[in-house]
Every structure is written in structure tokens, then in C-alpha cells.
Amino acid sequence: MGRKNQTWVSEFILLGLSNVWETQVSLFVLFLAMYLVAVLGNLLIILLIKLDSRLSTPMYFFLNVLSFVDICYTTSTVPQMLAHFLSACKSIPFHSCVLQLHISLAMGGAEFFLLGAMAYDRYVAVCHPLHYTVIMHGGLCFGLAATCLVAGFMNSLMQSVIIFQLPLCHNVINHFACEMLAVLRLACVDISFNKVMVTISGFLVVILPCFLVLFSYGRIVTAILHIRSAQGRRKAFGTCASHLTVVSMCFGTAIFTYIRPTGGSSAEQEKMVALFYAVVTPMLNPLVYSLRNKDVMSAFQKMLVKLTEIR
Numbered sequence: 001m002g003r004k005n006q007t008w009v010s011e012f013i014l015l016g017l018s019n020v021w022e023t024q025v026s027l028f029v030l031f032l033a034m035y036l037v038a039v040l041g042n043l044l045i046i047l048l049i050k051l052d053s054r055l056s057t058p059m060y061f062f063l064n065v066l067s068f069v070d071i072c073y074t075t076s077t078v079p080q081m082l083a084h085f086l087s088a089c090k091s092i093p094f095h096s097c098v099l100q101l102h103i104s105l106a107m108g109g110a111e112f113f114l115l116g117a118m119a120y121d122r123y124v125a126v127c128h129p130l131h132y133t134v135i136m137h138g139g140l141c142f143g144l145a146a147t148c149l150v151a152g153f154m155n156s157l158m159q160s161v162i163i164f165q166l167p168l169c170h171n172v173i174n175h176f177a178c179e180m181l182a183v184l185r186l187a188c189v190d191i192s193f194n195k196v197m198v199t200i201s202g203f204l205v206v207i208l209p210c211f212l213v214l215f216s217y218g219r220i221v222t223a224i225l226h227i228r229s230a231q232g233r234r235k236a237f238g239t240c241a242s243h244l245t246v247v248s249m250c251f252g253t254a255i256f257t258y259i260r261p262t263g264g265s266s267a268e269q270e271k272m273v274a275l276f277y278a279v280v281t282p283m284l285n286p287l288v289y290s291l292r293n294k295d296v297m298s299a300f301q302k303m304l305v306k307l308t309e310i311r
Contacts, residue, residue, distance in 0.1 A: 110152030
């Protein structure tokens with residue numbers, strides 16, 4: 001299609017999750033509560049790690065970065081979705097749509113790489129405990145975290161540039177946010193190349209970290225099975241259970257959505273999966289890591305005692 005036939009849009013209309021007012025009000029209350037839990041929970045994790053010196057370890061350094069990424073990811077989409085629940089005009093300016101897609105893709109990609117780095121950290125902790133502090137030194141942890149963030153932003157930049165150079169036939173997005181596959185459906189031209197790029201991106205951002213996680217936990221399980229003490233095995237499994245729970249949620253939803261862009265999943269299914277990933281996962285991460293972690297709970301109780309003493 002020639003450039004003279006391309007359609008320029010100044011804004012997009014988001015169809016959202018429902019057009020029934022009563023349903024929208026109920027969804028607003030539900031997702032507002034979930035968003036607040038997600039943001040406050042992750043902020044609490046960051047605060048506890050900063051205040052408690054016992055949490056100054058590589059595992060909690062990565063958890064700190066993961067909490068920051070979760071806050072950025074959910075904030076990139078949820079506040080706008082909440083505003084649209086109570087608004088008759090569900091529009092978003094073109095440049096805001098580009099920024100939203102870029103930030104959400106970047107944070108999502110960074111999270112997958114971070115989960116891979118955290119799996120490697122657990123592998124070193126369980127399989128090489130005597131050399132853990134030497135291997136996972138501060139420089140390596142900072143370098144891994146920075147690499148995860150840069151890789152997420154580079155992948156997002158590439159996808160954003162390719163997607164928003166396409167000519168668009170209309171500006172109505174069947175989604176609650178400017179999501180990659182939903183925006184691609186607006187194109188007037190064949191998007192086979194874009195689907196290939198989505199698959200390649202999914203392989204690099206999702207499958208490769210997933211392989212790293214599987215390899216790390218394969219070695220971890222093998223090492224744990226060689227521990228003679230039942231108490232030792234439980235302790236070793238306990239250090240990995242929280243991370244493995246989060247990994248299962250994140251990788252499962254992403255593989256379902258992005259690794260098979262031509263797999264026949266409907267727009268409604270994609271919205272539900274994206275909603276789970278944008279709201280539920282960031283909300284559950286701090287709950288999983290705190291409720292299943294004695295060190296975090298101990299730091300939380302210590303902070304409450306200090307607050308009580310101040311009063």
C-alpha cells in the first residue's frame with residue numbers, strides 16, 4: 001500500500017472490558033483494590049530490603065529490582081484502565097499509546113530476564129554455597145540487573161518502531177490498553193513479517209530465560225536430592241519455592257499470548273491473559289515472596305515494632 005493510502009490517527013479508542021456502566025463500576029472497584037495492593041506491596045518489599053541489613057544479599061537485590069519493574073509495568077496500563085471505567089470517552093492520544101506500549105513491553109521483557117537471573121542466583125546458592133558470595137558479587141548482580149533492563153528496552157524499542165510504522169485502517173483497539181497484538185490488528189497491510197518478529201522476540205525474551213530457569217532448577221533439584229538430611233532438603237526447596245511460583249505464572253501467561261500469535265486465540269482471550277499479567281501477577285509477587293519468606297516477614301515485624309515504639 002502506498003503512503004498516500006496510509007491512515008494517520010491522532011488518537012485511539014479503547015473498547016476496554018465492558019460497555020455496561022454497572023459492570024464498569026464494579027470492575028473499577030475490584031481493579032483499584034488490586035492495583036493498590038500491587039503498588040503498596042511492592043513498595044513495601046523495596047522499603048524492607050532498604051531498611052533491613054539482613055536482606056542485603058543478591059537474592060533480595062534482584063527481588064528489589066523485580067518489585068520496581070512490577071510497579072512500572074502495572075502503572076503503565078492500570079491507571080488509564082481505571083479512568084476509562086468511569087469515563088464515557090475511552091480515548092488515548094497516539095503518542096501516549098506509543099509510550100504505553102513501549103513501557104509495558106520493556107518492563108515485561110525485563111521481568112523475564114530478571115527471573116532468569118534470579119534462577120541463576122538460586123542455582124549458585126544451592127549448588128555452590130561455599131563460593132556463593134564470591135560468584136554473586138555486587139558487580140555481577142548490578143551488571144545482570146542492568147543487562148536485563150537494557151535488553152527489555154531494546155526489544156521494546158524494536159517492536160514499537162516496527163509496529164507504529166504500519167499504515168492503520170482504523171483507530172479502535174479491542175483491548176483495555178495499547179497492547180502489541182491488538183495494535184497490529186489495526187494495520188491495513190499484511191502483517192506476516194510482524195508476526196514473525198513477535199515470534200522471534202518471544203523466543204529471545206521468553207523462551208531463552210525459560211530454558212535458563214529450567215536448567216538452573218534441574219541442577220538445583222539434582223543437588224537437593226543428594227542432601228541426606230530431610231530438614232536440609234526442605235530448607236533448600238524453601239529458598240526456591242517462591243521464585244518458582246512466580247516463574248510459573250509469568251512464563252505461562254506470556255507463552256500462551258505471544259509465542260503463538262497465529263495460534264487462533266481470540267482477542268477476548270488475549271485481553272484476559274494480558275489483564276492477569278498486568279494486574280494479578282504484580283499483586284501476587286510481593287504476597288508470594290513475603291508470606292513464604294521468613295526473612296521478609298521478620299523484617300516486616302521488626303519495622304512494625306519500630307513504628308509502635310515511635311508512637
